[in-house]
Amino acid sequence: MNKPNERKLTIARAMAEATAQEMRIDPGVFVMGEDVGQLGGIYGNTRGLIEEFGSERIRDTPISETAFIGAAVGAAQDGMRPIAELMFVDFFGVCFDAIYNLMAKNIYFSGGNFKVPMVLMTSTGGGYSDGGQHSQCLYGSFAHLPGMKVVQPSNAYDAKGLMTAAIRDDSPVVYMFHKSLQGMGWLGTEKAATVHVPEEQYVVEIGKAKIAREGKDVTIVGLGMGVHNALKAADRLAEQGVSAEVVDLVSLVPLDRETIRASVAKTGRLIVVDEDYMSYGVTGEIIASVTEHNISALKAAPKRIAYPDVPIPFARGMEQFCLPNPEKIVAAWGEMAA
Amino acid sequence: MAPTRDELHWMYRYMVISRRFEETIAEAYFEGKTPVFNMANGTIPGEMHLSDGQEPVAVGVCAHLKPTDVVTATHRPHHQAIAKGVDLDKMAAEIFGKKTGLSGGRGGHMHLFDANANFACSGIIAQGMGPAVGAALSRKMQGKDGVAVAFLGEGAVNQGAWHEAMNMAAVWKLPFVCVIEDNAWGISVPKDAATAIANNADRAAAYGIPGHRIEGNDPYKIYEVAGEAIARARAGEGPTLIEVETYRLAGHFMGDAEAYRPEGEKDALFAKDPIPAMRARMLEDGSASEAELDRIEAEAAERVAAAIKFARESEEPAPEDALTAVFA
Numbered sequence: 001m002n003k004p005n006e007r008k009l010t011i012a013r014a015m016a017e018a019t020a021q022e023m024r025i026d027p028g029v030f031v032m033g034e035d036v037g038q039l040g041g042i043y044g045n046t047r048g049l050i051e052e053f054g055s056e057r058i059r060d061t062p063i064s065e066t067a068f069i070g071a072a073v074g075a076a077q078d079g080m081r082p083i084a085e086l087m088f089v090d091f092f093g094v095c096f097d098a099i100y101n102l103m104a105k106n107i108y109f110s111g112g113n114f115k116v117p118m119v120l121m122t123s124t125g126g127g128y129s130d131g132g133q134h135s136q137c138l139y140g141s142f143a144h145l146p147g148m149k150v151v152q153p154s155n156a157y158d159a160k161g162l163m164t165a166a167i168r169d170d171s172p173v174v175y176m177f178h179k180s181l182q183g184m185g186w187l188g189t190e191k192a193a194t195v196h197v198p199e200e201q202y203v204v205e206i207g208k209a210k211i212a213r214e215g216k217d218v219t220i221v222g223l224g225m226g227v228h229n230a231l232k233a234a235d236r237l238a239e240q241g242v243s244a245e246v247v248d249l250v251s252l253v254p255l256d257r258e259t260i261r262a263s264v265a266k267t268g269r270l271i272v273v274d275e276d277y278m279s280y281g282v283t284g285e286i287i288a289s290v291t292e293h294n295i296s297a298l299k300a301a302p303k304r305i306a307y308p309d310v311p312i313p314f315a316r317g318m319e320q321f322c323l324p325n326p327e328k329i330v331a332a333w334g335e336m337a338a
Numbered sequence: 339m340a341p342t343r344d345e346l347h348w349m350y351r352y353m354v355i356s357r358r359f360e361e362t363i364a365e366a367y368f369e370g371k372t373p374v375f376n377m378a379n380g381t382i383p384g385e386m387h388l389s390d391g392q393e394p395v396a397v398g399v400c401a402h403l404k405p406t407d408v409v410t411a412t413h414r415p416h417h418q419a420i421a422k423g424v425d426l427d428k429m430a431a432e433i434f435g436k437k438t439g440l441s442g443g444r445g446g447h448m449h450l451f452d453a454n455a456n457f458a459c460s461g462i463i464a465q466g467m468g469p470a471v472g473a474a475l476s477r478k479m480q481g482k483d484g485v486a487v488a489f490l491g492e493g494a495v496n497q498g499a500w501h502e503a504m505n506m507a508a509v510w511k512l513p514f515v516c517v518i519e520d521n522a523w524g525i526s527v528p529k530d531a532a533t534a535i536a537n538n539a540d541r542a543a544a545y546g547i548p549g550h551r552i553e554g555n556d557p558y559k560i561y562e563v564a565g566e567a568i569a570r571a572r573a574g575e576g577p578t579l580i581e582v583e584t585y586r587l588a589g590h591f592m593g594d595a596e597a598y599r600p601e602g603e604k605d606a607l608f609a610k611d612p613i614p615a616m617r618a619r620m621l622e623d624g625s626a627s628e629a630e631l632d633r634i635e636a637e638a639a640e641r642v643a644a645a646i647k648f649a650r651e652s653e654e655p656a657p658e659d660a661l662t663a664v665f666a
């Protein structure tokens with residue numbers, strides 16, 4: 001995806017750029033959250049915005065998530081296009097009512113006569129020993145509840161286009177970004193997420209998966225960090241003569257089941273990678289989407305690599321043991337092919 | 339009620355242990371994180387919120403607490419844990435992610451749990467409130483002695499849980515004390531940008547309970563006010579709200595560049611460092627001699643060194659231990 005003289009951006013900068021460009025043309029767009037102003041967001045995704053737009057439109061909030069996310073719902077219903085940041089997705093516990101009973105339901109309750117054009121952006125993911133209240137993904141929990149779109153980019157190109165699409169959407173979009181893909185060095189960033197990003201505005205369609213790598217022997221499905229694990233595994237499998245296709249979900253809601261089914265129809269094998277908890281989650285949903293459609297599409301039992309059903313431990317060795325990684329994907333192929 | 343000579347010695351000792359502990363953790367934290375700072379790397383990975391400068395609050399309150407009393411703390415819990423009597427060896431080992439740690443490495447520095455010391459934490463803002471109020475309720479229902487104290491930052495008072503729990507503690511007249519450590523900052527956001535009133539003790543009026551604000555990070559004054567509040571709670575007279583002006587001498591977390599601080603603020607705070615200030619005051623009022631204070635400092639350094647040695651020499655947990663202890 002990268003050519004020598006092209007401009008590359010981190011996901012953080014791509015998100016900030018998309019936000020700034022949309023703010024220039026739409027006065028209804030504003031950002032609120034903790035430390036989004038002078039600090040530019042803990043993860044850099046509002047960096048530079050307060051300098052251009054001021055503290056009226058780039059608003060630091062009190063540590064009052066239930067109030068400011070609820071307020072975003074109200075402002076969205078009143079004609080604004082708020083972007084609210086929940087600093088870590090793990091904090092959803094203190095504000096979930098505003099998210100799933102208000103943000104996600106008011107369009108429906110109003111029979112469509114209210115719109116809720118807001119973005120809830122939030123960070124996900126672990127791997128850097130931040131303990132069990134600062135390392136979760138939890139997107140399965142959001143995606144389970146109807147009424148909100150849920151996306152997660154795996155690279156900066158998609159990050160920018162998805163942010164533009166999310167801001168313009170008349171429905172609420174939960175925009176989740178993986179901390180280790182942000183391009184913040186202090187979070188040990190995955191370099192492959194920093195890619196060429198065009199300067200002009202563009203949209204990446206919400207609800208459309210992407211083929212991140214073509215292959216014919218096995219389909220590996222993931223999102224966010226899972227895509228990078230899958231791509232690394234695909235490189236190793238290629239050394240063994242196995243051709244893996246990697247599907248980047250990009251969006252969990254709506255879920256592009258067609259792309260997944262078409263890929264599995266071609267390869268006949270399915271591995272799903274997910275950093276969220278295993279049970280009742282994304283991996284099960286993807287597998288069901290394939291099997292309920294056409295059970296005979298599969299030549300082998302599908303495999304899932306997800307976070308085990310335990311809270312996330314602090315100690316490095318324990319956390320790394322639990323996380324998905326390319327080795328586990330390659331091993332899953334080994335069991336599948338045996 | 340002024341602190342006795344012995345109590346002052348205890349308070350100074352625990353302030354110094356706490357500071358030495360933080361200094362030693364800070365050194366260990368940077369091991370393996372230079373020249374490139376990546377939180378995932380090094381002897382102690384993850385976030386690290388140090389309590390340097392906030393020691394007076396912890397000792398001034400905990401001087402009145404027994405091991406059976408309950409304390410809940412936050413993402414910045416070391417000073418309170420130390421003053422509450424959490425096992426220092428096991429606490430250090432937990433922070434290093436070792437098998438011998440308080441939680442066998444499962445919790446980490448934001449999740450220090452010591453059942454013997456009745457100490458627990460949450461890294462989610464204001465979520466120490468409910469459990470502390472619940473412990474106070476439990477003591478009252480069981481007719482058992484004991485008070486519960488929730489320590490929080492000034493940023494936490496704008497969280498729903500804070501208000502809900504305050505009101506419940508008041509309406510049920512529970513043996514509870516809420517102690518707000520006002521270090522003026524919630525990460526990069528100054529107090530006056532987040533909170534509509536300057537003095538959180540004024541909020542006590544909303545619950546019909548006493549509220550006190552203590553200026554100057556003064557351990558003597560904190561001791562006095564906390565003593566009254568805790569005595570009141572023990573006597574069944576209900577909760578108290580205390581806000582203490584304190585100083586965050588460190589960044590929000592380690593690695594924080596603190597560009598949001600006004601020029602000169604850090605220097606001004608260091609000039610008011612409560613540890614040398616307390617030392618000078620004890621010498622002045624004759625409650626300790628140079629030799630006594632030197633000895634306290636030397637012993638504190640030894641105690642911390644022993645805890646850190648224990649942590650460093652302890653075994654790592656087995657990776658698959660991650661899968662255990664989910665249920666009781």
Ligand SMILES: Cc1ncc(C[n+]2csc(CCOP(=O)(O)OP(=O)(O)O)c2C)c(N)n1
Nearest residue numbers: 091414461462463491492493494523524525
């Ligand atoms: C519910 C929730 N929201 C946000 C955070 C992120 N966060 C961690 S510490 C902090 C600032 C806390 O300020 P304060 O309560 O004053 O405590 P201090 O850090 O100053 O000790 C924030 C916003 C969190 N941990 N929990």
